[in-house]
Amino acid sequence: MRRKLMTMYRALFKAYGPQHWWPGDSPFEVMVGAVLTQNTAWTNVEKAIAVLRRERLLTPARLDSMRAVRLAALIRPSGYYNIKAKRLKHLLRFIRDRYSGSLRKMFSDDPVGLRKKLLAVNGIGPETADSILLYAAALPFFVVDAYTKRILSRHGLISPAADYHRVQGLFMDNLPRDTRLYNEYHALIVQAGKEYCRKGVPLCEECPLKPYLP
DNA sequence: TGCCAGGCCGGGT
DNA sequence: ACCCGGCATGGC
Numbered sequence: 001m002r003r004k005l006m007t008m009y010r011a012l013f014k015a016y017g018p019q020h021w022w023p024g025d026s027p028f029e030v031m032v033g034a035v036l037t038q039n040t041a042w043t044n045v046e047k048a049i050a051v052l053r054r055e056r057l058l059t060p061a062r063l064d065s066m067r068a069v070r071l072a073a074l075i076r077p078s079g080y081y082n083i084k085a086k087r088l089k090h091l092l093r094f095i096r097d098r099y100s101g102s103l104r105k106m107f108s109d110d111p112v113g114l115r116k117k118l119l120a121v122n123g124i125g126p127e128t129a130d131s132i133l134l135y136a137a138a139l140p141f142f143v144v145d146a147y148t149k150r151i152l153s154r155h156g157l158i159s160p161a162a163d164y165h166r167v168q169g170l171f172m173d174n175l176p177r178d179t180r181l182y183n184e185y186h187a188l189i190v191q192a193g194k195e196y197c198r199k200g201v202p203l204c205e206e207c208p209l210k211p212y213l214p
Numbered sequence: 215t216g217c218c219a220g221g222c223c224g225g226g227t
Numbered sequence: 228a229c230c231c232g233g234c235a236t237g238g239c
Contacts, residue, residue: 038221044237045220079219079236087222125222145220190220199218 002174004157008209009181012188015208019187027103027136029058034131035087035123036078047077060101064092087123094121107137115141126164134186140179142171143186147193154197155209 022030029049036045051074052058063071072085098117099105106114111133118129126144133141144167153160158167175181196207 034220037219039219039234040221041219041237043219044235047237077236080221080234081236083222083234123222127221131220143220147220186220193220 001170005171005174009185009188011209011211012192013184016188016191019184019191021183021187022135026058027107028060029053030136031091031103031132032058032063032088034128034135035091036075036084037131038080038084038087038128040079044078048075051075051077060092060095060103063088064096064101083123090122091124094118103136107139111137111139111141126168130168134179134182138179140172140177140182142168142175142182144168144171145186145190146199147197148186148189150199151189151193151197151209
């Protein structure tokens with residue numbers, strides 16, 4: 001399995017090159033983006049983030065002290081804005097209560113313990129938690145999303161019904177725990193998924209993995 | 215025009 | 228333990 005996963009990685013890298021996802025922005029901005037992108041196109045998330053950045057609101061303290069209805073209005077372009085405003089508020093309260101509002105304190109907590117605590121926050125599921133840990137905290141947790149499951153199941157590597165932790169384990173138990181690798185790998189999967197593995201489209205002939213996988 | 219997008223929760227079986 | 232409806236905007 002390790003060989004298959006590395007072959008797949010190399011095939012994707014060859015097809016799409018380095019993605020350098022989320023390296024230039026602040027960890028807090030990455031965290032906000034991780035919530036806003038739930039079941040949402042990234043282009044919509046960018047619009048909402050741009051509003052918050054323009055208004056100089058991208059700090060834990062600023063968003064924390066804001067009324068949820070105002071936050072909701074600001075992030076409107078990202079969709080599901082009422083529920084997402086509440087979820088951001090839950091996350092912000094968590095950071096304030098447990099880490100006195102400091103991301104540095106939060107990210108220097110025990111990684112496995114932090115992950116469990118994040119999952120206990122209402123509105124933070126496994127993918128959002130792992131996105132925060134990988135892309136904001138630079139901790140080696142593999143992010144599994146709809147594209148990951150779809151691509152792997154269409155190529156016969158997992159059952160279509162495999163749950164999140166099964167799929168995550170497939171990567172983390174067979175690959176080195178390397179932040180850079182996980183970062184790039186997940187980004188490549190999303191890139192490939194957007195292009196050729198959309199919902200409702202049968203396994204496509206231009207799939208860059210086709211020459212490498214059965 | 216309808217379908218889809220980097221999920222998650224709560225209520226029902 | 229699953230299964231499903233709800234949540235909402237913007238792009239193609």
